[in-house]
Amino acid sequence: xxxxxxxxxxxxxxxxxxxxxxxxxxxxxxxxxxxxxxxxxxxxxxxxxxxxxxxxxxxxxxxxxxxxxxxxxxxxxxxxxxxxxxxxxxxxxxxxxxxxxxxxxxxxxxxxxxxxxxxxxxxxxxxxxxxxxxxxxxxxxxxxxxxxxxxxxxxxxxxxxxxxxxxxxxxxxxxxxxxxxxxxxxxxxxxxxxxxxxxxxxxxxxxxxxxxxxxxxxxxxxxxxxxxxxxxxxxxxxxxxxxxxxxxxxxxxxxxxxxxxxxxxxxxxxxxxxxxxxxxxxxxxxxxxxxxxxxxxxxxxxxxxxxxxxxxxxxxxxxxxxxxxxxxxxxxxxxxxxxxxxxxxxxxxxxxxxxxxxxxxxxxxxxxxxxxxxxxxxxxxxxxxxxxxxxxxxxxxxxxxxxxxxxxxxxxxxxxxxxxxxxxxxxxxxxxxxxxxxxxxxxxxxxxxxxxxxxxxxxxxxxxxxxxxxxxxxxxxxxxxxxxxxxxxxxxxxxx
Amino acid sequence: xxxxxxxxxxxxxxxxxxxxxxxxxxxxxxxxxxxxxxxxxxxxxxxxxxxxxxxxxxxxxxxxxxxxxxxxxxxxxxxxxxxxxxxxxxxxxxxxxxxxxxxxxxxxxxxxxxxxxxxxxxxxxxxxxxxxxxxxxxxxxxxxxxxxxxxxxxxxxxxxxxxxxxxxxxxxxxxxxxxxxxxxxxxxxxxxxxxxxxxxxxxxxxxxxxxxxxxxxxxxxxxxxxxxxxxxxxxxxxxxxxxxxxxxxxxxxxxxxxxxxxxxxxxxxxxxxxxxxxxxxxxxxxxxxxxxxxxxxxxxxxxxxxxxxxxxxx
Ligand code: SF4
Ligand code: SF4
Numbered sequence: 001x002x003x004x005x006x007x008x009x010x011x012x013x014x015x016x017x018x019x020x021x022x023x024x025x026x027x028x029x030x031x032x033x034x035x036x037x038x039x040x041x042x043x044x045x046x047x048x049x050x051x052x053x054x055x056x057x058x059x060x061x062x063x064x065x066x067x068x069x070x071x072x073x074x075x076x077x078x079x080x081x082x083x084x085x086x087x088x089x090x091x092x093x094x095x096x097x098x099x100x101x102x103x104x105x106x107x108x109x110x111x112x113x114x115x116x117x118x119x120x121x122x123x124x125x126x127x128x129x130x131x132x133x134x135x136x137x138x139x140x141x142x143x144x145x146x147x148x149x150x151x152x153x154x155x156x157x158x159x160x161x162x163x164x165x166x167x168x169x170x171x172x173x174x175x176x177x178x179x180x181x182x183x184x185x186x187x188x189x190x191x192x193x194x195x196x197x198x199x200x201x202x203x204x205x206x207x208x209x210x211x212x213x214x215x216x217x218x219x220x221x222x223x224x225x226x227x228x229x230x231x232x233x234x235x236x237x238x239x240x241x242x243x244x245x246x247x248x249x250x251x252x253x254x255x256x257x258x259x260x261x262x263x264x265x266x267x268x269x270x271x272x273x274x275x276x277x278x279x280x281x282x283x284x285x286x287x288x289x290x291x292x293x294x295x296x297x298x299x300x301x302x303x304x305x306x307x308x309x310x311x312x313x314x315x316x317x318x319x320x321x322x323x324x325x326x327x328x329x330x331x332x333x334x335x336x337x338x339x340x341x342x343x344x345x346x347x348x349x350x351x352x353x354x355x356x357x358x359x360x361x362x363x364x365x366x367x368x369x370x371x372x373x374x375x376x377x378x379x380x381x382x383x384x385x386x387x388x389x390x391x392x393x394x395x396x397x398x399x400x401x402x403x404x405x406x407x408x409x410x411x412x413x414x415x416x417x418x419x420x421x422x423x424x425x426x427x428x429x430x431x432x433x434x435x436x437x438x439x440x441x442x443x444x445x446x447x448x449x450x451x452x453x454x455x456x457x458x459x460x461x462x463x464x465x466x467x468x469x470x471x472x473x474x475x476x477x478x479x480x481x482x483x484x485x486x487x488x489x490x491x492x493x494x495x496x
Numbered sequence: 497x498x499x500x501x502x503x504x505x506x507x508x509x510x511x512x513x514x515x516x517x518x519x520x521x522x523x524x525x526x527x528x529x530x531x532x533x534x535x536x537x538x539x540x541x542x543x544x545x546x547x548x549x550x551x552x553x554x555x556x557x558x559x560x561x562x563x564x565x566x567x568x569x570x571x572x573x574x575x576x577x578x579x580x581x582x583x584x585x586x587x588x589x590x591x592x593x594x595x596x597x598x599x600x601x602x603x604x605x606x607x608x609x610x611x612x613x614x615x616x617x618x619x620x621x622x623x624x625x626x627x628x629x630x631x632x633x634x635x636x637x638x639x640x641x642x643x644x645x646x647x648x649x650x651x652x653x654x655x656x657x658x659x660x661x662x663x664x665x666x667x668x669x670x671x672x673x674x675x676x677x678x679x680x681x682x683x684x685x686x687x688x689x690x691x692x693x694x695x696x697x698x699x700x701x702x703x704x705x706x707x708x709x710x711x712x713x714x715x716x717x718x719x720x721x722x723x724x725x726x727x728x729x730x731x732x733x734x735x736x737x738x739x740x741x742x743x744x745x746x747x748x749x750x751x752x753x754x755x756x757x758x759x760x761x762x763x764x765x766x767x768x769x770x771x772x773x774x775x776x777x778x779x780x781x782x783x784x785x786x787x788x789x790x791x792x793x794x795x796x797x798x799x800x801x802x803x804x805x806x807x808x809x810x
Binding site: 236237240246247248249250251354355357358359360361362363366367370371372373374376377393394397409410411474477480481484 | 504
């Protein structure tokens with residue numbers, strides 16, 4: 001068994017999904033599909049209000065080579081093209097197409113590419129793009145452009161680790177669709193011409209592992225079990241675990257001929273290339289202590305509410321997070337739509353906040369940091385807005401995984417401080433390069449950062465004010481100390 | 497695996513529990529004095545901390561609840577002689593909390609180990625009271641008598657072994673002429689050693705500091721004794737006398753004032769161990785732990801900076 005990167009944390013899944021089946025969520029009455037994808041330009045609608053659409057029909061085309069188009073995820077009528085709240089902490093609005101279901105779920109006939117083995121790399125890449133496929137592991141990077149970046153690929157790593165404890169959508173999908181996964185990987189193999197493929201799967205997913213083994217007859221595809229540990233799903237750490245190659249902070253995996261793809265993305269590629277179906281649904285884990293945890297196959301654009309209701313929430317007040325318990329973001333409203341990167345919805349009872357105390361330098365945090373940082377030092381400098389010093393301590397390498405938060409006995413929101421300090425540093429230096437490197441590692445962070453800009457500016461102003469206040473207090477205190485010292489000195493002198 | 501503690505107070509409580517064995521051994525050999533000192537110390541620590549928080553207009557309950565003030569009090573109480581007059585511990589603890597902690601901004605901000613700062617202050621200010629130790633088991637009424645009525649009962653008092661050795665060596669005797677051994681101190685040290693191992697197992701402290709500390713003592717003592725066997729205390733005595741185990745597992749490991757990087761902790765512990773032996777051998781004070789810890793505390797930021805672990809991808 002491999003255990004190549006240090007630290008990280010082993011967290012038992014607190015709310016395991018007991019049912020193996022993936023529950024087919026009923027067709028939603030209405031779906032809301034944002035035109036703004038994770039990066040790049042907004043897509044341009046090619047339908048008008050009142051138009052009838054079929055499931056899988058193209059409804060917005062992208063002007064940008066980088067982006068993916070948008071498809072109707074149900075059949076019905078276009079009822080609105082307007083500003084809607086999208087899944088984001090700050091409740092940001094963005095242009096969306098709203099479809100009302102006709103309840104029939106009629107699919108559009110799609111020609112497809114025929115036998116993929118006879119297709120050129122370019123044809124397949126275009127087709128992957130046209131099918132709206134982006135990385136489904138939470139990163140949301142358009143798959144076709146990731147595949148295009150690459151000139152020569154020796155190794156293709158299929159990331160079948162769940163990115164965070166508590167999420168089991170990939171696991172469930174592999175248990176049910178192992179054949180499709182393996183076929184999807186073969187398409188990827190054909191596109192990338194990789195010499196080997198490694199499916200890296202955590203050792204707590206035995207059923208999925210055996211399913212994959214059963215369907216894999218390709219000797220170029222190796223299935224490797226890795227220890228179940230949080231942050232092993234982070235791209236560079238995964239590469240370290242699987243290949244024992246440490247990609248330098250300034251470089252990308254691609255530079256080393258390594259390409260990582262999420263396992264659900266492979267399945268989506270199968271659906272598109274072999275089954276001629278664009279990406280219109282995904283598996284979402286709904287979990288947390290306020291619901292009965294389960295995995296649901298949901299149409300994109302269905303509301304969080306639609307699917308949370310299926311998980312039998314209790315009647316207490318909830319806090320809802322998109323993404324996992326570690327790196328997820330709180331969403332303001334349950335009206336937001338499921339999007340391609342929504343791998344998990346965390347629904348927890350609202351709890352009393354833990355009392356935050358000062359750092360006692362106990363060092364629990366540096367025992368767990370997967371990148372080998374000293375969070376207590378970073379905290380010290382982030383708190384005092386000394387970003388230069390924080391950078392000296394490699395702030396830019398922090399992937400904001402929150403491992404340190406979890407073990408901190410003083411309950412300090414360390415990762416929050418670090419993301420704040422990074423933003424401050426960016427603002428100060430106007431050079432984004434260093435920070436970009438860290439973002440690269442956990443790509444979906446970027447999504448959040450981008451959208452967070454306004455919010456962050458506010459937060460920064462607020463924190464600055466608070467810190468100023470605190471500094472003033474500290475100064476008063478220092479003066480007090482000086483006074484006390486002087487008094488003592490005087491007393492001592494007079495004693496002598 | 498790592499341990500996840502629900503709060504700082506939970507960690508502090510574990511440390512206090514871990515001290516119980518050593519305190520029990522102390523009680524067994526020297527009697528009630530130590531219990532009285534601990535009660536006095538904890539009461540003073542909490543009162544002074546509360547008072548200062550009030551002056552600083554900070555919430556009192558969470559800071560008292562975290563147990564760090566009580567712990568400082570206990571550590572100081574078991575370091576001062578168990579028959580010292582009551583005001584010694586009260587003044588010492590007050591000094592430790594005020595100058596060792598609150599004036600720097602409270603928990604987490606103090607560069608020095610507060611208990612050792614208090615100890616050093618007492619040793620410099622009241623050397624006589626700080627070096628008169630119980631020679632035998634002291635019962636409750638005797639303890640209260642010496643502590644509160646300030647009767648220095650000669651029959652009860654004695655010097656520590658380390659002190660004794662120092663005096664005798666100064667008088668020209670050699671080690672082989674002295675019988676350097678104290679069952680009581682050996683047992684007390686064993687008690688703190690076991691408590692320390694408990695902390696290690698619970699992952700409240702990490703191994704680096706105690707191991708390096710003890711290594712520092714052993715290696716330094718060994719080289720000194722190579723130099724001149726007759727005039728330097730043998731290595732095993734350094735380990736079993738004085739506050740060695742208390743220092744290794746409970747004092748040098750105070751997280752706030754110690755190094756935080758793994759490598760830094762090794763250097764930090766080793767330097768303290770080395771200094772302890774040097775102070776015991778060449779210094780004027782009976783036990784060197786307090787001064788050694790305080791001296792190396794000053795170097796912590798420097799050591800931490802130069803011992804940063806390797807960052808992934810760098
Ligand atoms: S875990 Fe928390 S209290 Fe301990 S050193 Fe890290 S930041 Fe400080
Ligand atoms: S959030 Fe940053 S500092 Fe904390 S454990 Fe993760 S990478 Fe390390």
